[in-house]
Amino acid sequence: MPEKVENIYYPLPAKVTEIIDETPTIKTYRFEMEKPFTFRAGQFVQLTVPGIGEAPFTPSSKPGTSPELEITILKTGRVTDYLHEKVKVGDTLGIRGPFGKGYPLEKMKGHEVLVVGGGVGLAPLRSCLYSLFENIDDYKRVSIKYGARTPKDLVFTYQHEDWAKMPKTDLKLTIDNPYPGWSGTVGVVTVLLDRENGFDVDVNDAYVVSCGPEIMLKFVTYKLLDIGFKPEQIYLSMNRRMSCGVGMCHRCNVGPYYLCKDGPDMCYAKIKDYPNVFG
C-alpha cells in the first residue's frame, strides 16, 4: 500500500457563523473550521463556494491559530456574486491554505510602519494591523491612511475609533469626492501622503505596506517614490488571477515570481523592472 499523502486540492469545510454588512458591496464572513487553522498576516486562502468555484482572499481576522476566521469580500464576479447573493449563516464553504509568505513583520520591527489601503484593500491590511498592535512595542509607530469612494464604502468603521486610540497609532481617512455630511479629507488616498494633510512619517525609517486596486497601488507607489521612499521600503499586496495557490498552475506571475508562492505581498524593489506590474 502506498502511504497516504495530503491532497493539496481538497478544501476543508468552513461553516459560516456570521455575515457582517460592511458596505453595499462588501461583506465580512466569519467562519468556523472543524480544527484550529493557522496563518500569518498577509497569507491568503482559497475559498471554495461548493460547486461554484474558488477565489483567493486574504483573511482579515487576527493571525495566529484559531478555528475562527474572517474574510472580507467585495462583490465583483462569478464566485463573489454567489457569495453575496446566496450564501447564508449556517452554510458550509471550503478553505484551502494558508498560502504565500505574508507581510515582512520581522523586518519592520524597530521601524515606523505606514499602512496605505484603498476600498476592500483594508481587509488584508487589518490582519497586519492586528499583528502590529499585538506587538506594538516592537514598532516605532503605525500610521494608517485609508481611502474609499464615499463614506459608505469605508470598511471596519466600527473599529476605527479603537485603532486611533491604540498607542503610537494614528488613522487618517479620505474619500474620493465631496459627500454630504463628510467634513474630513477629500481626494484619492495619495492626498494623505501630502505634508499639508498632516503626513509626518519619517521616509528614511518607515516600511510601507499597501493594498488596494491595481490603479491605486500604482499611484501610491509613484507618490511614495516621489516623496523619498526607496523601492526596498515598499511592500505591495499584488493581485493576479490565481488557481492552484501552490505554484503549479503557473498563472499568477509578476516577472519570475509566483504571487501564490513568493507573495502575494511583494517588495517593490523586486518587481519594479518587470513589464505590466500594475496590470
Added chain:
Amino acid sequence: MDSFFLPEEKIGEFTEHLSRFGKVYRYEQSSSGARLRLLSEDDYGKYSFPEIRAAEPAKFLFIKAKRKLAEYFDSSWKTIAIEEEPKVIIGLKGCDLAAIKIWDNVFRDDEDYKDPFYISARENTLLVGADCTSAGENCFCNLLGNKPFPAEGEFDLSISPVDGGYVVFIGSERGKKALDGFSMQNASQEHLKQIENRRNEILKALEEQNSKYKTSTPYRELVEKNPESPAWAKHGETCVSCAACTYVCPTCFCFQIYDKPGPDGKYERFLVLDSCKYPRFSFMAGGLNPRGRLVERFKHRYNHKFFHYHWRYEQYACTGCGRCIENCMGKIDMRETLKDIEKQEQSHKQ
C-alpha cells in the same frame, strides 16, 4: 551501464515480459508519423521503430488533460493514496525524457507542496527510452543541451536499434527488476560501436541544421533582457491564439481548477489543462488583464520557458523537441524568434 542484445524476433517476448509491470504504451511508426499506442497482447511482436519523437508528447499520461482532484466534502479525499494503474512507456526519446525532469521540479520535488496525482503516475510508470535514428527538421534539442538519445539517469530501460535487433540498456534498479527472468546475451563491442557512431552522426546532423539558429547569448539572457525587442511583435504577428503549441508541448502544463456539483450532494473538483495563449488565462475580476494583448501572451510563453522557469530551477522548460514549430497555425519557429531577438539586440548596440 549494463547492456544486452535483444534480437528483432524477441521484441514480442520482451514487451510481454515488461507487461508484467503494467499496461504497455509504445511509440510506433505509422503512415502519418510516430504515434503513442496502448498495446494489446497481439501487438507486442509487431513493432515499427519510429526514427524521431512522435507528434504526441507523453505528458497526457502523467498530467492528464482532465482529472478529478477531489470530491468534497468527503474527508476520504483529504489524504489520498492514489494507486495509479502501472504503465510501461516504450520509446521515449531523449527530449521526451528531458521533459519529465521539468515536471518533477514542479509537481514532485517542490519543498512546500506535492501533487499526489502526478507523483503516483510517475512512480507507477516504467520509462523505456529509445534512440533517435535521424534528425527531424524541427528538432533542436542540441541547442537546449539535450541529446538525440536517452540521457543517463533519466530512464529505467532504453533500446537502441542495431543490426538484427536492439541493444537494451539498464538505467535503474527498477528497470533491472522489470527484466528479471528474461534472458539476453550481453551486447557486443560492435553493437555498442554501431550505436556510438550513429549517435555522433545524428548529433552532427542536428548541429548542422541548427547552426543558423544558434545564438551566442544564452536564451535566458536574450529573453530576460529584451522585453521590448521588436522581434516579439514581428514573430508573434501570425499567432492566432489557437493554443496548438501549448497542447503539443511536452512541458506546457499550466492548468485551471474547475468545480461542479457532483452526485449524492457532493461536489467535484477537476484539473483541466489551460493555455497561456488564451486571452482569459490571466483575466482578473474587475476586468484587468496583464496579458490581454496578443503580443504579451506570445512573449509570455518564451518568458516562462527561458526566463521564469530558469530563474527558479536553473534549467529551461523547453526540450527543443520542435513540436510547437511543427504544429503552429501561424508558422512561427521558436528558433527564429530567439535568433532574431539576438540580431535585433546586436543591431541596437551598433
